[in-house]
Amino acid sequence: xxxxxxxxxxxTLLDVVLEAKKELVLVSPYVNLTxxxxxxxxxxxxxxxxxxxxxxxxxxxxxxxxxxxxxGISPKLINSLxxxxxxxxxxxxxTSLNLLSSSNSNxxxxxxQLESPAELEELRSFVQQHIAPFEQRxxxxxxxxxxxxxxxxxxxxxxxxxxxxxxxxxxxDQDDELRVRALNNTFYVAIEHPGNRFIxxxxxSGAEADRFPSKQRRHFNSSALRYALERGGxxxxxxxxxxxxxxxxxxxxxxxxxxxxxxxxxxxxxxIVAVRAFKDDYHG
Numbered sequence: 252x253x254x255x256x257x258x259x260x261x262x263t264l265l266d267v268v269l270e271a272k273k274e275l276v277l278v279s280p281y282v283n284l285t286x287x288x289x290x291x292x293x294x295x296x297x298x299x300x301x302x303x304x305x306x307x308x309x310x311x312x313x314x315x316x317x318x319x320x321x322x323g324i325s326p327k328l329i330n331s332l333x334x335x336x337x338x339x340x341x342x343x344x345x346t347s348l349n350l351l352s353s354s355n356s357n358x359x360x361x362x363x364q365l366e367s368p369a370e371l372e373e374l375r376s377f378v379q380q381h382i383a384p385f386e387q388r389x390x391x392x393x394x395x396x397x398x399x400x401x402x403x404x405x406x407x408x409x410x411x412x413x414x415x416x417x418x419x420x421x422x423x424d425q426d427d428e429l430r431v432r433a434l435n436n437t438f439y440v441a442i443e444h445p446g447n448r449f450i451x452x453x454x455x456s457g458a459e460a461d462r463f464p465s466k467q468r469r470h471f472n473s474s475a476l477r478y479a480l481e482r483g484g485x486x487x488x489x490x491x492x493x494x495x496x497x498x499x500x501x502x503x504x505x506x507x508x509x510x511x512x513x514x515x516x517x518x519x520x521x522x523i524v525a526v527r528a529f530k531d532d533y534h535g
Contacts, residue, residue: 253364260348260362264337268293271302271339279350280309280332282318285405286352286422294322310387328387342366343374352422403504404429410516434527444502449495453526459533460489470529493522
C-alpha cells in the first residue's frame with residue numbers, strides 16, 4: 252500500500268479504469284462527471300471493451316443515478332454509503348475522492364494505492380461483506396423515467412468549445428455558480444436569487460477596470476444585457492458584470508427550458524468574446 256500525494260489521486264483513479272481488462276469496481280456515494288469528460292470517456296470505453304463494471308452509489312439522489320445510467324452502467328444503490336474505493340483485477344485505490352468534477356479540481360484529497368494481490372483480495376472481500384449485501388432493489392412496478400435534459404453547464408461547454416474556444420473548461424462551485432475558463436480568462440455564470448436574475452461576470456485587471464467607463468460603449472453593447480463594473484478589493488478581482496433584466500422562471504440553471512438554454516448560451520458566448528476584446532483593446 253502506498254500513500255499518494257493529492258495531485259496524483261485522480262490520475263491513479265483514471266489508470267485503474269483504463270487498465271481494467273476483466274473487472275472494475277467503483278464505490279462512490281456521489282457521481283457527477285458532467286465536467287470530468289476524461290473519466291466519463293474512460294468508463295464508457297471500459298464498458299465497450301467488455302469489462303464487468305460494478306458501481307455502488309448512494310441511493311437518495313436521482314441525478315447521480317441518471318449520471319451513471321447515461322454511461323450505460325446500472326448503478327447499485329446503497330443506503331448511507333460513505334466509503335470511496337476503486338479497483339480492477341491488478342490495482343486499487345482507497346481514497347476520500349468522490350466521482351465528482353468538483354472533487355477532481357477543487358478539493359484536497361487523500362488516497363492509498365493498493366498493488367499486491369493480498370491487498371486487492373482484502374478490498375474485494377470488504378465490498379462483498381460490507382457493501383454488496385446492502386444493495387437497495389428497485390420497487391416492483393416502478394416507472395422508469397425518460398431521458399433527462401442535459402445540465403446547462405454541459406450544453407454550454409459543448410457550444411463554447413465549438414463556437415468560441417475549443418479549450419473551454421467549465422466546473423461548478425459549491426454555490427451552483429459555473430466557472431468558465433475560455434479565451435485565456437475566467438468567467439462566472441449564475442442565477443442570482445432572490446430575484447432569479449441571470450448574471451455573467453468576467454475577470455479584468457485593475458488597470459483595465461479604470462478604462463471601463465471610456466471603453467464600455469465600444470465593447471459592451473448588447474441590448475439584451477445591462478453592464479456594470481464590479482470593483483473587487485480585499486483579495487477579490489475586478490469584474491465586468493452583465494445582467495439580464497428579465498427574471499427567469501427558476502433559480503436553477505439545470506431547470507431552464509430548452510428555448511431559455513439556447514438564448515442564454517448565446518448571450519454567454521457573446522459576453523466572453525466582448526470581455527476578451529475589451530482586454531485586448533487595453534493591451535493593443
